[in-house]
Amino acid sequence: xxxxxxxxxxxxxxxxxxxxxxxxxxxxxxxxxxxxxxxxxxxxxxxxxxxxxxxxxxxxxxxxxxxxxxxxxxxxxxxxxxxxxxxxxxxxxxxxxxxxxxxxxxxxxxxxxxxxxxxxxxxxxxxxxxxxxxxxxxxxxxxxxxxxxxxxxxxxxxxxxxxxxxxxxxxxxxxxxxxxxxxxxxxxxxxxxxxxxxxxxxxxxxxxxxxxxxxxxxxxxxxxxxxxxxxxxxxxxxxxxxxxxxxxxxxxxxxxxxxxxxxxxxxxxxxxxxxxxxxxxxxxxxxxxxxxxxxxxxxxxxxxxxxxxxxxxxxxxxxxxxxxx
Numbered sequence: 001x002x003x004x005x006x007x008x009x010x011x012x013x014x015x016x017x018x019x020x021x022x023x024x025x026x027x028x029x030x031x032x033x034x035x036x037x038x039x040x041x042x043x044x045x046x047x048x049x050x051x052x053x054x055x056x057x058x059x060x061x062x063x064x065x066x067x068x069x070x071x072x073x074x075x076x077x078x079x080x081x082x083x084x085x086x087x088x089x090x091x092x093x094x095x096x097x098x099x100x101x102x103x104x105x106x107x108x109x110x111x112x113x114x115x116x117x118x119x120x121x122x123x124x125x126x127x128x129x130x131x132x133x134x135x136x137x138x139x140x141x142x143x144x145x146x147x148x149x150x151x152x153x154x155x156x157x158x159x160x161x162x163x164x165x166x167x168x169x170x171x172x173x174x175x176x177x178x179x180x181x182x183x184x185x186x187x188x189x190x191x192x193x194x195x196x197x198x199x200x201x202x203x204x205x206x207x208x209x210x211x212x213x214x215x216x217x218x219x220x221x222x223x224x225x226x227x228x229x230x231x232x233x234x235x236x237x238x239x240x241x242x243x244x245x246x247x248x249x250x251x252x253x254x255x256x257x258x259x260x261x262x263x264x265x266x267x268x269x270x271x272x273x274x275x276x277x278x279x280x281x282x283x284x285x286x287x288x289x290x291x292x293x294x295x296x297x298x299x300x301x302x303x304x305x306x307x308x309x310x311x312x313x314x315x316x317x318x319x320x321x322x323x324x325x
Contacts, residue, residue, distance in 0.1 A: 001238060002026040003193070003231070004215050007038050008085030025238040027192035028138060029214065037188065037212045038083040040117050044209070050183055053208045055199070056120045060113035063105060069118070070101035076121040077104050078158070088115035095158040097121060122208065124199045125157030126150060130168050130207065132181035132196045133223055135233050140189040143237075145178055145249050146228060148195075148219060151256075152284075154266040160218055162263035163284055166226045167252050173200075177207050178249060190214070193230050222257035225290040258284060259292035261309060 002024050004010040013020065014031040029037075036042045041059045048054055058069045060079075070077070079096045081089035090111045098104040104118065131148040149168035153159040170177065181196050195217035197210040220230055228250050233243055267281060294302040 001235070003234065006085055006215065007083040007213075008087075010034060010214050011038065011083070027234075027238075029189070029191045033188055033190060034214060037190065037214050040080060040082060040211070043212055046187070047184065047209045050187055052180055052184060053206050055122050055208050055210075057117055060108060060116045060118055062113065063108060066108060066113065066118060067101065067105060070104065073120050075100045075104070077101070078119045078121050079104065079107070080117050080119065082115040082117065086115050090114065091116050095155075097158070122199060122201065124201065126152050128200045128202065129153070129210070130170070130177060130198045130200060131217070131219075132177060132198070133194070133217065133220075133230070134181075134185075135193050135230050135237075136185060136190045137237050137242075138191050140185075140191065142182060142185055142248065143233060143243065144228060144230075144246055145181060146223060146226075146252060147174060147177060148223070152263060152266050154262045154269070156266055156269050159266075162259045162266045163256070163288070164219055164222070164258075165254075165256050166219070166223055166290075167254060169254070173205060173207075176205075180207060180209075184209070184212075193217075193220070193234055219257065221292075222255065222290045223252075225257070226252040226255050228252065255290045256284070256287040257290035257292070258288040261305065262292075 002013065002020070003026070004013055011031075011034060013026060014029065014034045017028070017031070020026065036046050041057070044054045044057055056073045058066065059082075060066050075098060077098045077100075079091060079098060080094070081091045084094055096107075098107065108116075127149070129150040131150070132145060133148055134145040135143045137143055146166065147168040147170065148161075149165040149170075150161045151165060152161070152163040154162050168174070177198055180198070184196065185194075192214060193216050195213040195215075197213070198207040199210050200207050216231065223230060233246075236243060263284070291302075293305045
């Protein structure tokens with residue numbers, strides 16, 4: 001049984017589906033569908049066709065095309081690989097920010113524009129990015145849906161979550177974001193765990209599609225702490241069982257979760273976007289009831305992570321001391 005944990009692994013499994021099918025159980029989403037989901041330009045075009053909000057963007061086919069597009073859509077900009085881990089893209093970062101078209105075009109001229117996409121940087125960032133999490137079965141039917149809010153990220157505003165909330169307290173807007181997720185999923189024949197990212201424009205309360213993670217996501221253990229174990233649901237389905245009595249949108253125990261190590265780093269970083277205010281460090285610790293790495297029944301990962309960080313800090317301190325001496 002295989003469950004991919006990165007976009008690159010998802011694509012590799014799909015490319016070798018025929019050879020793997022006799023030996024392993026895994027999610028049977030075909031390669032064309034995965035290409036539509038993972039390649040951002042194709043995802044945005046597909047979403048546009050469904051009437052879902054997307055942020056203005058264009059594939060970087062050549063410099064004149066990008067320059068003409070920038071003349072229509074002023075900066076700042078985000079540069080993204082077609083998907084994270086794409087072998088053809090020279091850009092290794094998930095997002096790279098450019099203040100204006102001059103710096104963007106200079107970068108593309110120096111590094112090449114293959115397999116990358118440029119997008120307007122919309123105000124939002126930490127506190128305004130939401131996820132819809134869930135699972136679809138082999139028939140492409142949605143088994144369950146839930147929501148998540150990214151209160152802090154690393155790198156700030158544009159990275160992966162270090163402090164989040166499940167389910168997101170959205171009030172009436174919850175129906176809007178879940179409805180958009182259902183429209184997108186029902187247009188695809190997707191099989192597996194997913195995490196769909198949305199950016200909220202507070203002025204209009206519209207949710208713009210950012211990304212579709214066709215795999216388990218980093219906060220999946222915290223969703224389990226709130227009441228839904230997606231890996232277990234996926235395992236049951238792959239071995240021919242089906243969860244009985246699970247509502248489409250389960251009632252979850254509301255929790256704040258935190259990655260203590262990475263959240264400390266996030267708080268020390270300058271903010272890219274003037275995002276909505278998040279609780280202070282002490283308020284965060286007081287609120288949190290689900291912790292990355294740590295679990296009473298399995299303390300090993302937290303112990304290993306702590307030891308690794310202490311060792312790394314000791315090596316840096318030793319290097320600094322040697323330079324001073």
